[in-house]
Amino acid sequence: MSSSLIPTSTPARLTATAAVKLPRLVLLVVGTIYILAGLFFRDPWKADDVIGLATMLTALSDPSGQALLLPQVGDLAHAQDGPLTTWLGALFITLFAPLLKLFTSELNANIVASRLPNLLWFGMLAASVWHSAYWLARRPEAQPLRLPFGGEPSPTAYGRMIADATLLLTVATVGILWRMHETSEVPAIIAFQALALYSLVRMFERPASGAILLGLSLGACFLTRGWLGAGPIMLATVLCFIPRGPLRQHSQWLALSAVLTLAIIMAWWIPAKRVSVYWTEQWRLWHLAAWGWAGFKEQLNNLRDLLWFLWPIWPLALLALWQWRSWFKAPHIYVPAISFIVPLISLLFMRDAFEPEYALLVVPCAILAAFSLPTLRRGVVNTLDWFAIMCFSLTATTVWLGWIAQQTGWPRQISHNIARQTQGYDTFISWPVMIIAVLGTIAWISLVRWRLSTNPPGLLRGTVLSAGGLITTWLLLVTLWMPSLDYVRSYRDVSGELSAALREHKQPGECLRSWGLGSGQRASFLVFNDIKVNFDNRCTLVLEQFSLRDLQDGKAPIPENAVQLWQGKRGPDRHEAFRLLRVSAQ
Template structure:
């Protein structure tokens, strides 16, 4: 006899992950990467540049500009959040740290919404495990709590989440709003107010963050699943579906009035996608959630193929398909795939009750080796940076990061040591006996991802700041133009990230170059090397004398040419 679901879970296996352990894991993942770092190239620092312009009142809140250039993404909400945080932050907090504070909350909200989304889907009648003949099966709430723990662990374990979720950009806003929409549709069977607020905030936030088409697709798919859900599962399901459609219509009108509708589909005429690169991205970005998600689709295939449209399967499946479709058809691909990680993690959670002991052991051993070796490599290279031993890693760092001067921090060292000891303790705990909890197979992947991220953001943070920020280039540039901060500086061909970094780190007043209407009081000119020579209508080369070519130390292709007005040269 075929069981109604493939999930066979005892009450012992539905044991919840200790709350203190889950909170510590989330803190170890969320906090590093948001604190004590510079804005990084390039989306992070360019978004911060727009936030700073808004906070200082130098541009319109409905049409933000940086150096006369509009943002690369069409959303407004991320820049509003960062600008308001800068304005409201206490005086002791730097503007770049203040701008990141709302995004810390957005990442936390993403994790919370994902946990509750999985929890309410796992409480669906069709998601319940098989009832045992003599009792002892998992209770619905305990089973749902254990599944939610597994879903959150699967999300934290995704390799592609770490960096992008710690950047103060529109993509983190979109991720949070996607998780809110997912939670809203998942919890409608149990609550009314919270799901309604989540759907309004999530769909409107997606549209205001530059993804109105994605909001429309997710909303339409969610409404379809609601409409076809079993009547006994969601009360007034068709009323909710119609309300969702009305909300989508209102949001579409709002985004049209704000001019936020736009298509970024990559066509064949434009070169299309590099399919090999895309395949590599799909392979590693969602690891280990996507293999488990595929296993879920196989083990739950009869429920997926049934005419009942079970929400615990179709809702995360639709969200995942929309994200993968956007990854294939739009740029940047990794940012589009980021939005599907909560749904993939949900599908991965429903694989946990169906995994065999051999598969669980394989996941554990692979994770143990991968993250232990990665942590060891991070420690060895850090020791080499501090002491010069081993010599080869130290030489490689010096070659790849010229001008880098290692620094030592007791706080960073203690945090890294504590994380490493916790990892060793966790490995011992996992290997010491056969654990029954269904989330056990994802404890090591999630903890290993948190360990690697924390070590990078503590031991390697000075190196990463040197390699990924514009501070070294700005410092070298100011040495050759010492009086530039007292006047204005003309620019040509600079990217948004360069403009933001030069204004913030260098304290420069930048103006776009214009040979006809330009400010003759600007005695300095900065030009991206790839944009030189400039058209005569913009820059009269005879008026300027080259002074220096200043590259970023870690990227020789990123060079800025420094010119001084010829009339200002010393005789």
Template sequence: MSAAKTSRVHLTAAATGTLPRALLLAICIIYGLAGLFGRDPWKNEDAAGFGVMWQLATGGTQDWLMPNIVGRPYGEDGPLVFWVGALMIRLFGGWLGAPDASRIATALFYFGTCSLIWYATYLLGRRAEVQPFAYVFGGQPNARDYGRTLADGALLIFLACVGLAMRGHETTPQVGQVCFVAMSLYGMVRSLDKPIQGGIWLGVGLGALTLSSGPVIPLVLLASVIICGLACKPLPLPRVLLASVPLALALVAAWMAAAYFGATDHNDAVTFIREWSRYDRRTYGAPNAAALNFIARNLLLFTWPVWPIACWAWLSWSGMRRAPHVALPLAMLLPPLLLLFLLRAPGDVQFILLLPPMAVLAAFGLPTLTRAAINAIDWFALLFFTIFGGFVWFMWIARTTGQPPRVAANIYRLLPGFQQDFTVSAIVYALLVTAAWILIVRWRLSRAPKQIWRPVVISAAGTTLMWVLAMTLWLPSINYGKTYRDVAQAASMALPTAYNCVQPIRMGDAQLASFAYFGHIRFGGPDDGCDVLLRHDPVDYGEPTSISHFEWRLIWEGRRPSDRDERFRMYRLVDMSRVAPPRPSLPGRRLPSHP
């Protein structure tokens, strides 16, 4: 018996029943929209991304061609995601407010990613080489039903990922990048039966990924596509490359040409594009202990539960690893995974890029999971999310009622100065999602469905419960702890009535964007002759150096109540030649002392 035949799964038609459409759509919509609206931009990447979008929405052509935050160039990522966010601010900012309007772009990328994952898995699941074993007397599922069931499983696995909750709801370039990775994967899958159409999707995906990140990730993915095409014979590599590569290059070249010819100073455009292209080279380097330690501690949790199922799929399809359903997801998965180990500074920002191809690969591990593995995944998710949901409710009750006193005191200590914000609608939503969780668990345990997506429906519903509870019961507290609104407005009130501009010192992109938006502070650069300094002092750097006849005087000092490592100081430049000297006291006369 050949390896291909031994790796086929044995399923009946009953095992490929699709998940109820209403339940699948409800999980997608509730999970995707919860936490997007009614909050401020949060430190750090969320606020920085919003700052660029807001600058584009309120700025001119130069800002759109060369994104920046109040004049500071932002060349870490390409402009595409910022363009979409700025467009949403212009369209809906007057109705929703700029922060909420910018996150409409996040929702669009999220739903686009979900759709691309579903359709890529569906097309792969219909292929002949992955179909279940055909019984002599029939009873096996047809290709269409089998593909839909696998697609439902892939989408549930994607939604069940723990790390998607926070990173998937931010205004960062990564929410667009993950969508374009999924688009590139879909293009490869589509090219198996429609090479030109698939090549166009792949070209748009790689070009858009370049315009939303940098050149390194798309180039490495392109190299991986070529290697995959050589190993996976069904992939029509020449026609795919002919349709995709010129299109991707044209998209990137169009932005570069527009930036160069549309810039007031051509040298500024050349400098911006050069720094953007070089940023990746400063981001990646030889593996270091700090980055590897961070990845080892966080990657498995971030990608749970998709990584064990994906690993199982790799093992269970050992005889068909060059087949499209294994080779194509791996082509999109291995390059970003490799780049993670080359990061100079540790961080989880790029973890999200692994989720679409990993979810597609993991879907093909669902039909081969053993009953013991299915039960282990189910009961782990059931116990974990039930305990987590109960803990969230318990802590919220303690914070709201003050009982038990010791627990409430610990919560207040973490949020000094926070004023309780009780909203009935948030409680109603939290109760509804908790009731829905109970009903889903009861349905899953009482019906004991045989469908192959059953191991992940509890996990997907559990992550939805976790995120919605956090974004309803605890949203005011989280927003208070992660926003710069109050400190930025306090700094604005301390500004002189008349000033030229404020020069930021050691302020990060998130801080600069938040102070500019919330405080309406007019920032300037070193050459603008600013007469006010705003410094971020994580440690005591001392007073700024004074110059002849001028002195920097401290006029304000503050920090966010929930962060003891940040401290902001504002100084005003005072002309000492115009300040009257203090009157000398009379000889032999002592000033009265205060008690």
């Protein structure tokens, strides 16, 4: 941005005392608790979580290597997204599972090893987000108004404050909390988008290295989630280099980024097409089916879901766009704004858009939200502090109350509702886990007491409260409630029952096919007991998934040419069930 366009006044009003930075140890502790809580000591859940692990295990068990190049779930093609998460997950299982097997079963060792890449994804996300916000906030266009007698923060202090706030707001975003802990492509695409955004910011000062990093990150975005994930990021990138874009003076470097991106894509696509025309054609058809004009009802559903997915950062992001509207072309607003607007508009042209698509909005939204903070009046900041205290104190209390009801039977109505959802579950108390939950609660109480007793001048106190409150609630959920959640959502037990039935009834040479079996269920049976199904109509064993309501209504009869060998379901599930049939050979 030329010096003639640098504004002499900005909507940011901030003193040096309000721009105090957080100790690095605080950010480290917050990030560590955030990513480790809920990552281990649980089964993979339906659907993306267990499907991601299934593609990794299939790749390792395929001697031909085709499942490593072209992701599969057992013998069935998983022709969507990209292979990058499968590659890295398989690598981590190969490296770390043998060591983990010394302490646990082979299955649990594979599950733990497959989630280790999430530490890499979160580390990449945190570093990219922090440095993107830091360098954008140091730019002259972003500086707060100079005070008549001095006392405004230095560019370095201001940049650190905005960067800390951005990272805390990212962590405080409700929608990605669970997604960052699952074995799927979602954590990876968020991390690579953040890296691509940092590459754009880096190009203002170091265009060569920024262009190289941009090309690598865009190529990685494609290998992670195909065109569905990479397309909006690539389009937003190009719009930063248009004649009126902030990076127009470095547009010649975009060619280098494009060449690197294309080279990465072709390095996978050319051999993939040679190995399996069927897989690549299915991949192309899946992408074509994903794009299309979403109906009005679907757009309303997306808007409704986005309001909670991006909570609590979306109101602050919209406020930033309004407060900095006269500075829209400035890099610190334009780059994150265009990175937010393009994926948002792309949702209008996606059928069945959901959380993996919403995830592309989080990083740019968090950066914009951070730039709204220095524009807020003190009364508004205090109101946000009180809202965070009340909101997360209520959620933490609710988690504790539900756990007490489950353990003691009081309050009776809450206990009855929980028992209905966890039918067959035997409650117990794990004292080490309970101690962690108590310590987390004490930490939250101490944080609230710090805010109420000291009234700190730092502008970051609201973001600290939001991040701390969400992490406390999450920590309570994954300590007090993880056994119950695992019981409700895991397919380990029903998969074991099916495996036993197959050992009893399967005859030599028989194969297994499925009727109405969902992709998440298919992946679960593969992960837990290596049960593989296919679509060969000559298979005489059939695994059928059906609705219990249909069974009660007489709409799910056993076919005349079939004999039921086994029927089962997850203990608390009141909807889906499975049965193993033997049908007459065709």
